[in-house]
Amino acid sequence: xxxxxxxxxxxxxxxxxxxxxxxxxxxxxxxxxxxxxxxxxxxxxxxxxxxxxxxxxxxxxxxxxxxxxxxxxxxxxxxxxxxxxxxxxxxxxxxxxxxxxxxxxxxxxxxxxxxxxxxxxxxxxxxxxxxxxxxxxxxxxxxxxxxxxxxxxxxxxxxxxxxxxxxxxxxxxxxxxxxxxxxxxxxxxxxxxxxxxxxxxxxxxxxxxxxxxxxxxxxxxxxxxxxxxxxxxxxxxxxxxxxxxxxxxxxxxxxxxxxxxx
Amino acid sequence: xxxxxxxxxxxxxxxxxxxxxxxxxxxxxxxxxxxxxxxxxxxxxxxxxxxxxxxxxxxxxxxxxxxxxxxxxxxxxxxxxxxxxxxxxxxxxxxxxxxxxxxxxxxxxxxxxxxxxxxxxxxxxxxxxxxxxxxxxxxxxxxxxxxxxxxxxxxxxxxxxxxxxxxxxxxxxxxxxxxxxxxxxxxxxxxxxxxxxxxxxxxxxxxxxxxxxxxxxxxxxxxxxxxxxxxxxxxxxxxxxxxxxxxxxxxxxxxxxxxxxx
Numbered sequence: 001x002x003x004x005x006x007x008x009x010x011x012x013x014x015x016x017x018x019x020x021x022x023x024x025x026x027x028x029x030x031x032x033x034x035x036x037x038x039x040x041x042x043x044x045x046x047x048x049x050x051x052x053x054x055x056x057x058x059x060x061x062x063x064x065x066x067x068x069x070x071x072x073x074x075x076x077x078x079x080x081x082x083x084x085x086x087x088x089x090x091x092x093x094x095x096x097x098x099x100x101x102x103x104x105x106x107x108x109x110x111x112x113x114x115x116x117x118x119x120x121x122x123x124x125x126x127x128x129x130x131x132x133x134x135x136x137x138x139x140x141x142x143x144x145x146x147x148x149x150x151x152x153x154x155x156x157x158x159x160x161x162x163x164x165x166x167x168x169x170x171x172x173x174x175x176x177x178x179x180x181x182x183x184x185x186x187x188x189x190x191x192x193x194x195x196x197x198x199x200x201x202x203x204x205x206x207x208x209x210x211x212x213x214x215x216x217x218x219x220x221x222x223x224x225x226x227x228x229x230x231x232x233x234x235x236x237x238x239x240x241x242x243x244x245x246x247x248x249x250x251x252x253x254x255x256x257x258x259x260x261x262x
Numbered sequence: 263x264x265x266x267x268x269x270x271x272x273x274x275x276x277x278x279x280x281x282x283x284x285x286x287x288x289x290x291x292x293x294x295x296x297x298x299x300x301x302x303x304x305x306x307x308x309x310x311x312x313x314x315x316x317x318x319x320x321x322x323x324x325x326x327x328x329x330x331x332x333x334x335x336x337x338x339x340x341x342x343x344x345x346x347x348x349x350x351x352x353x354x355x356x357x358x359x360x361x362x363x364x365x366x367x368x369x370x371x372x373x374x375x376x377x378x379x380x381x382x383x384x385x386x387x388x389x390x391x392x393x394x395x396x397x398x399x400x401x402x403x404x405x406x407x408x409x410x411x412x413x414x415x416x417x418x419x420x421x422x423x424x425x426x427x428x429x430x431x432x433x434x435x436x437x438x439x440x441x442x443x444x445x446x447x448x449x450x451x452x453x454x455x456x457x458x459x460x461x462x463x464x465x466x467x468x469x470x471x472x473x474x475x476x477x478x479x480x481x482x483x484x485x486x487x488x489x490x491x492x493x494x495x496x497x498x499x500x501x502x503x504x505x506x507x508x509x510x511x512x513x514x515x516x517x518x519x520x521x522x523x524x
Contacts, residue, residue: 145483147490177516189515193497221407221500228409228497235455235490238483239514242523251513252501253451254439261504 035208038100040064040093040107040115043074046132047106049181050173051088052078056184057211060087064096066115071096081184098122102204104130106173109148109155110139116162125166128201131159131226132173134233145237147230156195156226170196170205171226172217174233177247187214190249191258193232194218195225203260210259218258297470300362302326302355302369302377305336308394309368311443312435313350314340318446319473322349326358328377333358343446360384364466366392368435371410371417372401378424387428390463393421393488394435396495407499409492418457418488432458432467433488434479436495439509449476452511453520455494456480457487465522472521480520 037054041047042063055061055078063078065071071090078088090096097103097119107115112133123129133155137146152158156171163169172194180188192209194217196202206217220229232250239248252258299316303309304325317323317340325340327333333352340350352358359365359381369377374395385391395417399408414420418433425431434456442450454471456479458464468479482491494512501510514520 180516218501219504220497221504225497225500228493231490231493235482235487238487239480239520242481242483243517243520244523245516248514248516251515252510253513254442254507254510255505258501258505261506 034087035059035102036062036100037102037104037208038062038064038096040097040103040105040119041111042090042096042104042106043067043070044106044108045178046173046176046181047104048074048078049178050104050106050176052081052184053181053188053212054208055082055086055088057208058087059208061089062096062100063088063090064093064119065090066093066118068092094119094122097127099124100127102128102130102208104132104173105159106132108139109133109135112155112159113162116159120163123163123167125164126168128168128170128198128204129159129163130170130172130205131156132171133159134174134230136234136237145234145241147234149227153224154226154230156223156230160223168196168198168201169223170194170198170201171223171229172205172209174226174230175236175250176215177236177249180247180249188212188249189214189251191215191252192217193220193229193250193252195220195223195229197223206259216252216258218252219261296320296322296349297364298322298324298362299364299366299470300324300326300358302359302365302367302381303373304352304358304366304368305329305332306368306370307440308435308438308443309366310336310340311438311440312366312368314343314446315443315450315474316470317344317348317350319470320349321470323351324358324362325350325352326355326381327352328355328380330354356381356384359389361386362389364390364392364470366394366435367421368394370401371395371397374417374421375424378421382425385425385429387426388430390430390432390460390466391421391425392432392434392467393418394433395421396436396492398496398499407496407503409496411489415486416488416492418485418492422485430458430460430463431485432456432460432463433485433491434467434471436488436492437498437512438477439498439511442509442511450474450511451476451513453477453514454479455482455491455512455514457482457485457491459485468521478514478520480514481523 075090138144160169209217337352400406422431471479
């Protein structure tokens with residue numbers, strides 16, 4: 001399996017322009033060209049799985065880590081899985097996010113604030129930041145199937161309080177099983193619950209989601225709804241433990257397709 | 263459509279005995295005979311829909327209401343839909359629950375405590391009480407897609423604090439769309455998330471769920487997990503509003519079937 005060969009790479013200037021103008025997009029498909037996506041915490045199970053899936057979809061993925069050597073090791077592992085021509089590289093988190101129109105943050109809650117503090121001065125206005133943090137009690141030595149309530153209401157809202165004005169925060173991917181992402185030969189039988197206050201940012205994330213086989217995205221309203229969606233990680237961990245499985249997930253029933261509410 | 267004709271009715275004594283011994287059940291199917299189920303708040307959309315579905319499955323359903331006349335009107339409506347031989351009757355809530363092995367409570371959060379107070383002295387030890395209350399902010403004049411946090415952690419735990427010792431509290435049905443229940447000609451494309459501290463009580467509720475076409479049940483752990491599952495009503499209301507639909511629901515993906523974790 002390799003990255004999608006028919007995806008034309010847009011020059012960097014175009015990508016940057018697209019990022020800054022995406023809120024004015026109307027009917028133009030957002031993902032007509034390869035997108036540059038940085039994954040902060042991209043060496044973890046969830047982040048690495050997303051990196052693989054987005055690289056397979058033809059995007060230019062940068063795996064970020066606190067530790068450059070770990071990032072390099074993950075890039076090597078990814079290339080062993082996807083082939084040497086896979087469009088994937090690695091860097092320390094601050095370098096990874098610099099200039100990227102889309103940044104996905106997949107770190108444990110215990111490291112969330114510290115991680116954001118290392119990257120915020122590299123985030124430009126207009127950047128779409130996708131926070132996937134679940135505020136699990138494991139962060140304070142408790143159970144992963146119990147949750148904490150951040151002062152701001154949700155981990156996504158906490159993240160929003162840490163980034164510069166104009167950064168467009170989206171909450172997503174909390175309920176997506178890392179093992180399902182990693183199983184590249186299988187479509188993913190899960191929906192991605194997407195929250196955020198910027199409709200076009202959600203749509204952009206949704207289009208990335210829609211390129212992963214089997215996945216759909218559902219617009220779950222404003223960023224504050226992450227107060228609910230983030231907790232679903234704990235519910236899925238409970239179900240996984242109870243049934244001795246690894247990849248319980250959610251589908252929202254009631255429509256063939258969700259996507260942009262239009 | 264009428265109630266299932268091949269369901270033998272067990273004599274009342276048997277039902278009472280089954281209710282008191284159900285926690286010792288092992289491999290014996292729990293629902294080999296008709297079950298007596300009271301639905302407190304059974305004249306509301308959710309309760310009435312459940313009453314219809316359970317009557318169709320061949321159970322003996324009693325619609326409870328604060329107002330006997332309203333209960334009678336709902337019974338008449340149900341019989342118009344299901345036929346005169348449908349096993350469904352009505353009563354004021356306290357009379358409806360008396361002697362019933364299974365009681366489902368479907369009332370708005372604003373009326374939850376007051377309603378329990380009218381029925382608790384009729385609930386015998388061993389009774390399975392299924393609380394479907396979602397603690398929505400509508401209860402205090404706020405939005406139905408915002409939630410309140412009861413002191414006890416969840417509405418189900420609040421309910422558990424109100425009933426006599428030995429009553430087996432289960433949280434379920436929060437995410438089931440009333441319109442889907444009511445559409446009797448269509449299977450229901452939703453899973454029921456079931457929480458509770460009594461494994462056999464959850465299994466009994468699960469078997470009732472399993473008799474509704476299309477529905478599966480998922481054991482979501484202890485009653486305290488209702489802190490998460492109850493909030494999903496607000497998430498579904500958000501999705502319904504956003505997509506202008508009425509019956510968004512949840513499926514848990516990852517297994518063909520869930521049911522009893524065994």
